[in-house]
Amino acid sequence: MCGIVGYIGGKKAAPILLEGLAKLEYRGYDSAGIAVRDGEGKPTIVKSQGKLAVLSEKTNGGDSVKGQCGIGHTRWATHGEPSKINAHPHHTDDDNVVGVHNGIIENYKELQEKLLRHDYKFYSETDTEVVIKLIDYYYKKYNMGPIDALAKTMVRVRGSYALVVMFADYPGEIYVARKDSPMILGLGEGENFIASDVPAILKYTRKVQYIGNLEMGRVTKDGVTFFDLNGDEIEKKVEEIEWDTEAAEKGGYEHFMMKEIHEQPKVVEDTIRSFITGEEGAYKVNLTECGITDDLIKKCSAIHIVACGSAYHVGVTAQYVFEDLARIPVRVELASEFRYRNPILDKNALVIIISQSGETADSLAALREAKDRGIPTLAIVNVVGSSIAREADYVCYTLAGPEIAVATTKAYSTQLIVNYLLAIQFSLVRDMIDDSRVNELITDMLTIPAKIEKVIEDKERLQWFAAKFANAKDVFFIGRGIDYAICLEGSLKMKEISYVHSEAYAAGELKHGTISLIEDGVLVIGVATQSTLYEKLISNMVEVQSRGAYLMGLTTYGSYDLEDTANFTVYVPKTDEHFTTSVAIVALQLLGYYLAVARGLDVDKPRNLAKSVTVE
Ligand code: M6R
Numbered sequence: 087m088c089g090i091v092g093y094i095g096g097k098k099a100a101p102i103l104l105e106g107l108a109k110l111e112y113r114g115y116d117s118a119g120i121a122v123r124d125g126e127g128k129p130t131i132v133k134s135q136g137k138l139a140v141l142s143e144k145t146n147g148g149d150s151v152k153g154q155c156g157i158g159h160t161r162w163a164t165h166g167e168p169s170k171i172n173a174h175p176h177h178t179d180d181d182n183v184v185g186v187h188n189g190i191i192e193n194y195k196e197l198q199e200k201l202l203r204h205d206y207k208f209y210s211e212t213d214t215e216v217v218i219k220l221i222d223y224y225y226k227k228y229n230m231g232p233i234d235a236l237a238k239t240m241v242r243v244r245g246s247y248a249l250v251v252m253f254a255d256y257p258g259e260i261y262v263a264r265k266d267s268p269m270i271l272g273l274g275e276g277e278n279f280i281a282s283d284v285p286a287i288l289k290y291t292r293k294v295q296y297i298g299n300l301e302m303g304r305v306t307k308d309g310v311t312f313f314d315l316n317g318d319e320i321e322k323k324v325e326e327i328e329w330d331t332e333a334a335e336k337g338g339y340e341h342f343m344m345k346e347i348h349e350q351p352k353v354v355e356d357t358i359r360s361f362i363t364g365e366e367g368a369y370k371v372n373l374t375e376c377g378i379t380d381d382l383i384k385k386c387s388a389i390h391i392v393a394c395g396s397a398y399h400v401g402v403t404a405q406y407v408f409e410d411l412a413r414i415p416v417r418v419e420l421a422s423e424f425r426y427r428n429p430i431l432d433k434n435a436l437v438i439i440i441s442q443s444g445e446t447a448d449s450l451a452a453l454r455e456a457k458d459r460g461i462p463t464l465a466i467v468n469v470v471g472s473s474i475a476r477e478a479d480y481v482c483y484t485l486a487g488p489e490i491a492v493a494t495t496k497a498y499s500t501q502l503i504v505n506y507l508l509a510i511q512f513s514l515v516r517d518m519i520d521d522s523r524v525n526e527l528i529t530d531m532l533t534i535p536a537k538i539e540k541v542i543e544d545k546e547r548l549q550w551f552a553a554k555f556a557n558a559k560d561v562f563f564i565g566r567g568i569d570y571a572i573c574l575e576g577s578l579k580m581k582e583i584s585y586v587h588s589e590a591y592a593a594g595e596l597k598h599g600t601i602s603l604i605e606d607g608v609l610v611i612g613v614a615t616q617s618t619l620y621e622k623l624i625s626n627m628v629e630v631q632s633r634g635a636y637l638m639g640l641t642t643y644g645s646y647d648l649e650d651t652a653n654f655t656v657y658v659p660k661t662d663e664h665f666t667t668s669v670a671i672v673a674l675q676l677l678g679y680y681l682a683v684a685r686g687l688d689v690d691k692p693r694n695l696a697k698s699v700t701v702e
Contacts, residue, residue, distance in 0.1 A: 088159055088160060088161050088162050088174070088186075088187075088188045088282070088696075089107055089110025089111065089159065089160040089188075089281075089282050089283065089286070090110075090157070090158070090159055090186055090187075090188050090248055090250055090269065090280065090281060090282040091103050091106035091107050091110065091157070091158045091159075091279070091280065091281050091282075091286050091287075092156070092157045092158070092250045092260050092262070092279065092280030092281070092305065093106070093154075093155070093156055093277065093278075093279055093280075094154065094155045094156075094258070094259070094260055094277065094278055094305055094306060094307050095154060095274065095276055095277020095278065095307045096154060096276055096277060096307065097154060097277065098148065098149070098151075098152070098153070098154065099122045099148075099151075099153050099154050099155055099156035100120055100122050100145055100148030100149070100150075100151035100153070100156060101147055101148035101149060102148070102279075102290075103120045103122070103148065103156050103157070103158035104120070104138065104141065104142050104145070104147060104148045104158065105148075105289070106158065106279070106281060106286035106287060107120075107138055107141075107158050107159070107160050107286070108138055108142075109283075109285040109286045109288075109490075110160055110281070110282060110283055110285065110286045111137070111138050111160055111691065116135070116136070116161055116162060116163050116168030117133065117134065117135045117136065117160075117161045117163075117168050117169065117170065117172065117173035118133070118134060118137075118138045118140075118141045118158070118159060118160045118161065118173060119131065119132060119133030119134070119141065119158065119159055119161075119173045119174050119175050119186075120132055120133075120141070120145070120148075120151065120156055120157065120158040120159075120175070121156060121157050121158075121175040121177070121184045121186075121252065122151045122152070122153035122155065122156035123153050123155045123156065123252060123257055124152040124153035124154070125153075125257055126257045128181045128254075129153075129156075129175075129177070129181060129184050129252060130151050130152070130153065131175055131177060131184065132144055132145050132151065133170050133173040133174070133175070134170060134173065135168055135169050135170045135173065136168075137691075138160060154307075155252070155257065155258065155259075155260065156252075157175060157184070157185070157186050157250045157251075157252060157260060157280070158175075158186070159173070159174035159175060159186035159187075159188075161173055161174060162696040164190055164213075164701055165190070165194070165211055165212045165213045165214075166210055166211030166212045167211070171209055171210050172210045172211055172212050174186040174187065174212075174214055176210065176212065176214050176215040176218045177218065178206075178218065178219055178222045179207065180254075181254055182222050182225065182226070182253065182254045182255075183218055183219075183221050183222040183225065183251060183252070183253055183254075184218070184251070184252050185214075185217075185218045185221070185249055185250060185251035185252065186214070186249075186250050187213075187214040187217060187218070187247055187248070187249050187250075188247065188248040188267045188268075188269075188282055188700065189245060189246035189247035189248060189265075189266065189267035189700065189701060190213060190245045190246055190247075190701045190702070191213035191214075191216060191217050191243050191244070191245040191247065192243075192244040192245040193243060193244045193245070194213035194216040194217070194243075194245075197216050197217075197220055197242065197243065198216045201216065201219050201220060201223060204223060206219045206222075206223070213245075217239065217243060217247065217249065218251070220239050220242065220243070221235050221236060221239045221249075221251060222235075224238040224239055224242075225253065232251070232253050232256060232259070232261045232304070233261070233302055233304065233313050233317050234317060236249070236251070236261060236263045236302050237302065237313075237315050237316075237317055239263075240263055240265065240300060240302075240315060241315065245265075245266075246265055246266035246267045246447065246700065246701060247263065247264065247265055247266075247267055248262070248263075248264050248267035248268060248269035248282055249261075249262065249263040249264070250262050250269075250280050251263075258306055258307065259304055259305065259306050260280065260304075260305045260306075261302065261303065261304055261305070262280055262297060262302065262303040262305060263301070263302045263303075264297045264298070264299065264300075264301060264302075265299050265300050266299060266447065266450065266473070266700070267282070267445070267700050267701075268282050268283060268443070268445040268472065268473065268698070268700060269281070269282055269297055270282075270283075270284065270287075270294045270295070270296055270297070270471070271294060271295045271296075271297060271303060271305060271310045272287035272290060272291045272293065272294050273291055273293040273294065273295065273309075273310070273324060274290055274291045274293075276307055276308070277290070277307055278305050278306070278307060278308075278309065278310060279291065280305060283469075283698075284327055284329060284469070284488065285329075285488050285490065288327065288329060288488075292326055292327040292328075292329075293324050293325075293326060293327075294324070294325055294326075294327055294471070295310055295312070295322045295323070295324055295325070296322070296325070296471050296476070297312060297322075298320075298476075299473075300314070300315055301313065301314060301315075301320065302314075302315075310322075325471060327470070328470070329487055329488050340683075341491065341679075341683075341689040341690050342490040342491040342690045343491035343493055343495060343583070343675075343679055343689050343690055344679060344689075346489055346490070346491055346495045346496045347495045347496070347542065347672065347675050347676065347679065348542060349486075349487070349496050350495065350496050350499045350535075350538050350542075350672065351535035351536065351538045351539045351542075352535070353484075353485055353486045353487060353496045353499065353500050354496075354499050354500060354503055354534055354535050354538060354668065355532070355535040356485040357484055357485045357486070357500040357503045357504065358503055358507070358528075358531055358532060358534075358535075360375075360483075360485055361373065361375075361482070361503075361504065361507045362507070362528055364525075366529070367525060368521075368525055369524065369525045369528035369529060369532075370521070370524060370525075370528075371507050371508075371510050371511040371514070371524065371528070373482070373507075373508070373511055375482075376464070376480045376481055376482040377479075377480045377481075378464065378480055378482075378508075378511070380515045382436070382462065383511065383512050383515040383516065384515060384516065385434050386414065386434060386435065386436050386512070387415075387432045387434040387435055388414065388415045388416070388417070388432055388434075388435040388436075389408060389414060389415070389416045389417070389435065389436050389437075389438060390416075390417050390418075390419065390424070390429070390431065390435060390436070390437045390438070390456070391404055391405065391416060391417070391418040391419070391438045391440065392418075392419050392420075392421045392424045392437060392438070392439050392440075392449065392452040392453075392456075393418075393420075393421055393439060393440040393441060393446075393449055394420060394421050394422065394441075394446050394448055394449055394699065395494075395578065395699075396494045396497075396498045396575055396578060396579075397440040397441055397442065397446075397449070397494075397498070397501060398418065398419075398420055398421075398440075399498070399571060399574045399575040399578065400440050400498060400501040400502050400505060400575075401418035401419075401438075401440055401505075402418055402570070402571040402574055403502060403505070403568055403571040403572070403667045404416070404418070404438075404502070404505035404506075404508075404509065405417075405418045405571075406567055406568045406571065406664075407505060407506060407509045407568075407664045407665075408505070408508075408509040408512065410664065411509045411510060411512070411513040411518060411519065411664065412509055412512035412513040412516055412518055413513075413516070413518055414512060414516065420448075421439070421446065421448035421449040421451070421452040422448040422702075424452045424455070425448060425451040425452045425455050429455075431456065431459055431461045432461075433460060433461065435461055435462075436461070436462050436463075436464060437452070437453070437456035437461050437462070437463045437464070438463075438464045438465075438466060438508075439452060439453045439456075439463060439464070439465045439466070439467075439474055439478060440465075440466045440467075440501050440505075441465065441466070441467055441468075441472075441474050442467070442468045442469070442484075442486070442489055442494055442497035442498075442501070442698075443468070443469055443472060443697065443698035443700075444465070444467040444468065444469045444472020444473060444474040444475045445469070445472050445473055445474070445698050445700050446474075446698060446699050446700070447699060447700050447701055447702050448699075448702060449474060450473050450474055450477070451702075453465065453474055453477055453478060454477070457477070457479075462479050462480070463477075463478045463479045463480070464478060464479065464480040464481070464482065465477075465478035465480070465481045465482070466481075466482050466484060466501055466504045466505070467481060467482075467483060467484070468483065468484045468486045468489065468497050468500070468501075470483060482504045482508070484497060484500035484501055484503070484504055485500060486499075486500040489697075490690065490697075491689070491690045492582070492583075492690060492691060492692055492695050492696070492697050493579055493582055493583050493675075493678070493679075493689075493692070495579075495675050498575065498671070499538070499668060499671070499672075502665075502667055502668050503531070503534075503668070506527075506531060506664065506665060507528075507531075509664075510524055510527050510528070527662060527664075530661055530662040530665065531661075531662075531665060533659075533661065534661060534665060534668045534669060537658070537659035537661060537668075537669045538668065538669060538672050540658075540659050541658050541659070541669060541672040541673050541676070542672060542676070544656075545676050545680075547656065548656065548673060548676045548677050548680055549676075549680045551638065551654055551677070551680075552677055552679075552680030552681040552683075552684050553680070553684045555609055555681065556681065556684035556685050558586050558609050558681075559586070559587065560586070560587045560588065560589075560603070560608055560609075561577070561580060561586055561587070561588040561589075561608075561609045561610075561611065562588070562589055562590075562591060562600070562603070562604070562608065562609070562610045562611070562630075562635075563576050563577045563588065563589070563590040563591070563610075563611045563613065563674075564590075564591050564592075564593040564596065564610060564611070564612050564613070564623070564626055564627070564630075565590075565592070565593055565612065565613035565614070565623065566592060566593050566594060566616065566619040566622060566623055567616050567618075567619050568615070568616055568663070568664070568666060568667055569593075569613040569614060569615055569616055569619065569623065569666075569670075570590065570591075570592045570593070570613075571667060572613045572615070572640075572666070572667050572670050572671055572674065573590035573591070573611070573613050574590045575667075575671055575674065576590070576611065576613070576671065576674030576675075576677070576678070577589060577590040578590075579674055579675050579677075579678035579679075580674070580677065580678040580681060582678075582692055582695060583678055583679065583681075583682040583687065583689050583692045584678060584681040584682040584685055584687060585682075585685070585687065585692075585693070586681060586685075593612070593622070593623055593626040594622075594626070596626055596629065596630065597629070601629065601630065601633065604630045604633040604634065604635050605633070605634055606634035607634065607635075607636055608634065608635050608636065609635070609636050609638065610627065610630045610631075610635040610636070610637055610638070611637075611638045611639075611640060611674075612624075612626065612627040612637060612638070612639050612640070612648070612652065613640045613641075613670060614639060614640070614641045614645065614648055615640070615641055615642050615645075615658075615663065615666040615670050616663055616666070617645075617663065620641075620645060620647075620648075624647065624648060624651055627639065627648075627651050627652065628651055631651065636653050637651060637652040637653050637654070638652060638653065638654045638655070638656065639651065639652030639654070639655040639656070640655075640656045640658070640670055640673055640674070641655065641656075641657060641658075642657065642658055642659065642660040642666065642669075642670075643657045643658070643659060643660060644660060645657075656673050658670050658672070658673055
């Protein structure tokens with residue numbers, strides 16, 4: 087969840103570290119720090135509470151810190167409040183070891199007690215300080231060098247970590263170690279980089295090497311050497327990142343979120359096209375790249391979709407689409423629940439993990455749980471080479487490109503697309519539909535990008551409406567079927583960035599308790615894109631209206647009856663009803679965005695949140 091950057095080479099390290107951290111600030115932003123070494127001297131450590139700008143100001147953009155080898159960190163607090171003392175890097179009293187860490191050390195209390203018995207002192211409340219001092223302890227006790235000290239530490243700690251460490255005796259080297267927290271090594275000419283995520287190093291290099299679980303690395307300006315836990319060297323291939331630098335910049339938009347909303351038509355189209363073949367009139371789904379065969383689909387007895395947050399909401403839409411098109415039982419579950427509930431999984435089932443980052447701790451654990459039970463796993467992932475992508479049996483990549491805003495928009499939209507295409511293929515292979523229906527559905531999907539564009543073009547109405555409700559305290563989203571799935575995501579978009587309390591309810595549930603919350607002036611947003619459920623939803627809207635609710639309706643062009651009931655109606659273009667989430671959600675993304683802007687909030691970095699939740 088925190089951001090990590092390291093640099094070693096011929097240039098001044100601090101400005102590069104700060105620049106890299108700025109690209110990662112979406113991962114965590116309650117405090118930040120850097121440690122830079124200038125030859126054999128002690129490292130210069132500068133830390134500050136608050137956003138990165140404070141640290142940048144303190145160091146004059148890094149210019150006032152000398153040295154060509156350094157590490158940096160933006161923090162999202164897990165152990166200990168956001169403060170300068172808890173900010174990373176942490177170091178030993180004699181500066182023998184200084185390091186940054188992403189993840190959680192579960193047994194840090196027990197390790198701290200051990201270290202206290204060996205006269206170590208602790209100043210912060212963090213688990214990181216403990217792990218840094220434990221490395222120092224093993225380094226001094228066995229006197230066998232950094233790799234040995236790291237390996238001994240890794241065997242001793244429980245939890246997850248991406249560790250980046252400098253040792254006083256090794257001035258031209260940075261050491262890394264990883265378990266269950268993301269980290270990549272970027273390779274330059276006479277310089278090398280370490281980062282927890284690609285955007286931090288894209289400006290400098292696209293050549294990367296991935297460090298695996300329970301592996302370590304020694305990084306010098308000339309290269310990276312990898313080691314396993316026994317200290318034996320491991321060979322790694324060099325891979326190429328295809329994302330371009332521009333994709334990770336704001337490109338004239340005020341916020342990344344708005345830029346990413348605007349990118350949706352393109353990334354949705356790119357994703358559709360990457361999974362289809364054939365000409366107009368004879369389109370087919372092509373899953374060859376993911377390795378999903380007809381045989382696997384035929385044998386499949388049930389699908390378990392497992393994910394967190396918005397990716398889980400994609401799963402809720404997918405459940406309706408899969409079951410309706412392919413007539414296969416689908417269960418969608420939160421990864422944090424799945425991993426601990428001892429799920430009953432048929433050996434012919436398929437577990438689908440959906441994740442933008444490919445690093446979400448609960449989703450990764452759910453994937454491992456399924457694999458341990460011998461169930462085939464398919465990952466729908468955006469970040470190439472991420473842990474989930476590497477560990478799943480089959481991978482379908484979404485082509486959303488780098489998503490920086492904490493609130494997902496374009497990754498969510500591309501995840502929907504992959505699910506639709508899978509559902510279509512399942513339906514065909516299981517003889518529920520024929521080739522001509524496949525072509526019809528894909529042809530309809532190919533109209534989605536232009537329809538998203540149309541929703542974005544009408545954004546001013548939503549901006550006006552959001553400003554009117556800028557002081558709202560509670561908002562309720564109601565819908566049935568796929569519209570309920572849209573509500574879940576619309577509500578999350580609103581609350582995560584605008585801090586307005588909002589809830590999504592299956593409209594039929596209102597009378598079972600929720601309706602007592604409705605009082606004069608409360609905003610209720612009714613989503614009604616499904617023709618068979620349209621009348622029923624209008625009835626539910628009337629029920630809340632008669633208890634004082636102010637009604638916003640969201641429906642498709644042509645369904646004008648809603649206007650007789652709703653106080654404000656938003657229309658989006660019609661698609662095949664299986665795919666309406668893709669178009670309708672854009673209006674709710676815009677509503678959430680404009681509400682946050684109207685409330686003067688930091689849209690891209692909402693409080694308490696991090697882009698990728700790599701700890702439990
Ligand atoms: O990287 P992932 O897709 O696994 O992340 C899952 C959730 O953390 C993520 O969707 C989160 O809910 C977003 N902030 C929602 O906008």
